[in-house]
Amino acid sequence: MKALIFERNGEPSEVVHWRDAPDPTPGPGEVRVRMLLAPVHPSDLHVIRGRFARQRQPELPASPGSEGVGIIDAVGNDVPRTRIGERVVLLDVPGTWREQIISPADRAIPVPEVISDEDAAQALINPMTAWAMTVSEHQLGCGDWLVQSAAGSTVGRLVLQIAKVQGFRTINLVRREEQVAEIQALGGDVVLCTADQNWPEQLKTATGGNGIAKAIDCVAGRTGAALARQLAPNGCMLVYGALSSHRQSDPAAFEMPIFAPALVYSAAEVRGWFIFSWLARKGPSESGQMLRSLLDGIARGTLKPPAARRYHLDHAPEAFAAAESSAHDAKPLLAFAEL
Ligand SMILES: NC(=O)c1ccc[n+]([C@@H]2O[C@H](COP(=O)([O-])OP(=O)(O)OC[C@H]3O[C@@H](n4cnc5c(N)ncnc54)[C@H](OP(=O)(O)O)[C@@H]3O)[C@@H](O)[C@H]2O)c1
Structure with missing residues (x-):
């Protein structure tokens, strides 16, 4: 063979x-x-x-x-x-x-x-990742909210399909304006574009000022850090990728500067996830x-x-x-x- x-x-x-x-x-x-x-x-x-x-x-x-x-x-x-x-x-x-x-x-x-x-x-890999993080780890059910980055990715789109079946709602980040309508059409409840400098404010509004209870992030870098900063009390974000570092040789692109006070005062959790x-x-x-x-x-x-x-x-x-x-x-x- x-x-x-x-x-x-x-x-x-x-x-x-x-x-x-x-x-x-x-x-x-x-x-x-x-x-x-x-x-x-x-x-x-x-x-x-x-x-x-x-x-x-x-x-x-x-x-x-x-x-x-x-x-x-x-x-x-x-x-x-x-x-x-x-x-x-x-x-x-x-x-x-x-x-x-x-x-x-x-x-x-x-x-x-x-x-x-x-x-x-x-x-296996992408469907199981989408399912395990949302249903098994975050235990999202009817009416819950999830924030996800790179919503246009394969995993992101599978998450949207699982959301329909399980009844949870999603706030989605994409990096290109053209993707906003596409992700909305796939059932994304809120879609924000990170090309808009003001997206963290828009996210705050979208969560009603209550912060993020559950999130999944595969971008890391500044995007992941901005998400972590908005975690709700006892909120949890699973970091499963670092797309901001892809095809870059700058070691800083692999880092994700966490704003410690926000994490401490909300007793929130940022945890790595690997299938x-x-x-x-x-x-x-x-x-x-x-x-x-x-x-x-x-x-x-x-x-x-x-x-x-x-x-x-x-x-x-x-x-x-x-x-x-x-x-x-x-x-x-x-x-x-x-x-
Ligand atoms: N931890 C695990 O066990 C596990 C399992 C499966 C997948 N993953 C990770 O999950 C991530 C997504 O995988 P996938 O197969 O679903 O990806 P994919 O289908 O190849 O899609 C990548 C998506 O990410 C976006 N993107 C790329 N670089 C970005 C950046 N710097 N900032 C924001 N968005 C960016 C792309 O946007 P454009 O459309 O604008 O290019 C595209 O929508 C990868 O990092 C992968 O390694 C991890």
């Missing part, structure tokens, strides 16, 4: 190569999955560059890739043979950019037939159950991952470039079977 492999950290288009690799054999409790599609997330490119969370940097050589969809084509001798032929998504089995991958059987989650390969391939820590904390049984619920939501049409575009492996560098381009028209998917 063949696999996309990197032997050293560096620019993905230079260090990732399509190489021969031995066919893997599933051991006890394992299945072998013939991969169909795997997305290229910006975080996968950070792994290749050696700039991702240390605990997620694989020993090299390795295949990148953090999720995907495929078909079980072999099983360990204690796994029912009836699983052969099942279409599955992988629950935190890293290294998905390869034709065949070994997965623990309980981390290969069956996909309902009505779901397209494109939607299944991206069912892989969360999945590890939940374990495969509970997180597998959550992934099944997300797949049900996708099957029912209440949750819709973004549009996707398939890239043949000969065009992998184009997929890498698309993953980081500012035109977010389609999630790039690497296609391991014929297009």
Whole structure:
């Protein structure tokens, strides 16, 4: 079989190569999955560059890739043979950019037939992030308010879909004026544009002067700091990204200056959030159950991952470039079977 492999950290288009690799054999409790599609997330490119969370940097050589969809084509001798032929998504089995991958059987989650390969391939990371932060961590229910930054991001749009189902309301930040109407049309209750210098005042008005009870932020930097400054008494903000630092070499862009008195006097909390820590904390049984619920939501049409575009492996560098381009028209998917 063949696999996309990197032997050293560096620019993905230079260090990732399509190489021969031995066919893997599933051991006890394992299945072998013939991969169909795997997305290229910006975080996968950070792994290749050696700039991702240390605990997620694989020993090299390795295949990148953090999720995907495929078909079980072999099983360990204690796994029912009836699983052969099942279409599955992988629950935190890293290294998905390869034709065949070994997965623990309980981390290969069956996909309902009505779901397209494109939607299944991206069912884990962004939908789970949106769902876990809002429903599991913040426990948002009917009538609650959430403030979110980068509302136009994939995660942000999924949050808006979850808000409709759970009945919570949203105050959304975007950085471009053109996105205001778009996010309103997707159900954002209040949409503010951070290009308007006055947005922190507008936010104060939008919260009725009561401050922010619950927020999620993936921009950090000055935007995240301004949000933290408006946290309500006992408010909580989950920081899950640092987009203001992307493609910048200035170390200051990675910082988020917190105004200490506001935090102290409101006894508020600003906490980091990372899907892989969360999945590890939940374990495969509970997180597998959550992934099944997300797949049900996708099957029912209440949750819709973004549009996707398939890239043949000969065009992998184009997929890498698309993953980081500012035109977010389609999630790039690497296609391991014929297009
Ligand atoms: N912690 C976790 O476990 C976890 C899990 C999933 C995702 N994430 C993080 O969540 C973030 C969003 O991911 P995604 O896949 O949803 O992103 P995405 O679809 O690629 O969208 C990025 C969005 O962020 C906006 N943006 C980019 N740079 C910005 C900046 N400096 N200030 C304000 N807005 C900015 C873009 O706006 P334009 O449209 O104007 O370009 C775009 O709407 C990323 O940082 C990702 O790493 C974290």
